[in-house]
Amino acid sequence: MEPVLTTDIHEIFMSRALELARQGRGNVSPNPLVGCVLVKEGEIIGEGYHEEFGGAHAEVNALRNSRQDPVDATAYINLEPCCFMGKTPPCTDTLIQNGIAEVYIGMLDPNPEVNGKGVEALKKANIIVHVGVGEEDAWNLNRPFEKWITTKIPFVTAKAAQTPAGFMGVDSDHSVWLTGEVSGRHTHQLRAESDAILIGRQTAVIDDPALTVRHVPGENPTRVILDTNxxxxxxxxxxxxxxxxxxxxxxxxxxxxxxxxxxxxxxVPEAENGLSIPHIVRKLGEKNVTSLLVEGGQEVLQSFLDADCIDRMVIYTAANELEKAELKNPLIIPENWVITIEDFLGEDRVIIAEKGVECLQEL
Ligand SMILES: NC(=O)c1ccc[n+]([C@@H]2O[C@H](COP(=O)([O-])OP(=O)(O)OC[C@H]3O[C@@H](n4cnc5c(N)ncnc54)[C@H](OP(=O)(O)O)[C@@H]3O)[C@@H](O)[C@H]2O)c1
Known part of the structure; x- marks a missing residue:
């Protein structure tokens, strides 16, 4: 029997829009990642994505790249088009002026300045609008933007490498490399996807890290150190x-x-165990940091846990134990968190878990 195809054509075009959107990673923050596909008579006639902060939006790039007259075309966009004058003119106007007939949107823009108003503007111009195609993927793509635009606080990922028994090093005064090359590349990818990386004073002194993106392509994030005195x-x-x-x-x-x-x-103010973490994340949000990667050490990770300021944990577990290890990894995935990835990276294992959140659109 022939296999039954369950994915519909609109999801296929939307997944292409999402794929395009991902290409802006590392270059568009604090804007969201957005991709757009223009389709006419079942064929893609134009594609584009938001390539850099301050540059043209995805819809404009797709129209510019169109191989045919876009009049009466259908647009697939992972995020609701903007309807206000920002660094560039409203994308709703661009779609209307170019005669787009129908628009499929992955999710509403959580930005209070847009949230539903973009859809309204399109409908007012007699464009047929569908919201929610590929919504889960659209939502997962822009987690940092979604948190930052609604709270002005960055999405925080805490990362640690540990031994099978849960130790992240021998003690506070020694630097130990626990994991292999593949995990190293994975961490560099996390860095490339973050606006800033944060470490404690002790890690800065002991490891003297570069905190740059070297093993994958990408921009270097801002480096942040907590150093009370x-x-x-x-x-x-x-x-x-x-x-x-x-x-x-x-x-x-x-x-x-x-x-x-x-x-x-x-x-920033001091708290019981060092500098106040809620003040730090707020200050970083004010500086347009939408995604923060906390790379340790132990005390800093503990402070972020105590302040309930972690949205996602990434834990690498090496294959081998470490002799006389005392520096315990404080990151333990809470039972009610959602495990999104569990995989092998060479000889190491990685587990990624996120605080369960409801999609904003459903709130
Ligand atoms: N396996 C891994 O994934 C991994 C990752 C990173 C580091 N490490 C290892 O971890 C060790 C260092 O860890 P650590 O726990 O000793 O030190 P740490 O977390 O790197 O730094 C702690 C220091 O940061 C300053 N600080 C300021 N505000 C703070 C706050 N709110 N919370 C916590 N710290 C704050 C304090 O110094 P002041 O009072 O002077 O400001 C504090 O003593 C090193 O051996 C390093 O190699 C392992």
Missing amino acids: RTLPLTLNMFHDRKAKNIVFCSENRFDRNKTHFCDYIP
Whole structure:
């Protein structure tokens, strides 16, 4: 018997729009990833995506790339088109002016300035609109944007490498490399997808990491260190490699805001166990950081857990145990979180879990 095809044609065109959208990763933040496909008589006549922040939106690029007159075409877009004048004119106007007849949208834009108004504008111009095709994938694609645009706080991913017994190192004063090359590349991909990476003072001193994207293509995120008393040695790599912006959070009890050519020093209040994490994430959100990768060490991960400021955990488990290990990984996936990925990376295992959230559109 012939296999039954369950995916409908609209989902196929939408998944192409999502694939295009992904190509903007690392270049469009704080904007969302958006792709657009134009279809006429069952054939794709134009494709485009939002390529860089401040640049043309996906709809405009798809129209520019169209091989045929787009009049009466159907557009597939993973996110509701914008209807306000921002850095570029409203995409709803562009679709209307180019005679688009029908629009399939993955999800409504959670941005309160748009949220449903884009659909209204299209309908008013007699365009047939369908919302919710490929919605789950559309939602998963833009998690950082969705959180940031509604709360002004970044989507926080906490990452740790551990031994099978759950140790992330020998102790606080020693640097140990636990996982293999494949996990290393996976971490670099996470970095490439993040606007900023954060570590504690001790990790900065002990590991002296570059915190750059090297093993995959991508832009370097902003590097963030928590250093209450500004005692970090200025000999650290990241203070003079000029490969990315640096932010050091310090205590507002002792310091004022200050900017040097190699670092932006931002004071925040102190809490019980160090600098206040809720203040730090808010300050980063104000600086348009939509996605933050917390790379440790142990104390910092514990503080983010205590402040309930983690949205996603990525845990790599190496194949081998470490002798005399004492530095315990505090990241334990809560039972009510959703495991999205469980896989092997070479000899290591990776598990990714997210706090369960409802799709905004359904709220
Ligand atoms: N396996 C892994 O995935 C992994 C990843 C990263 C690091 N490591 C290892 O972890 C070890 C370092 O970890 P660690 O726990 O000792 O130190 P850490 O978390 O890297 O840094 C802690 C320090 O950050 C400063 N800080 C400021 N505000 C804080 C806050 N709210 N919460 C926590 N810290 C805050 C404090 O120093 P001040 O009071 O001076 O500000 C604190 O002592 C190293 O051995 C490193 O190699 C392992």
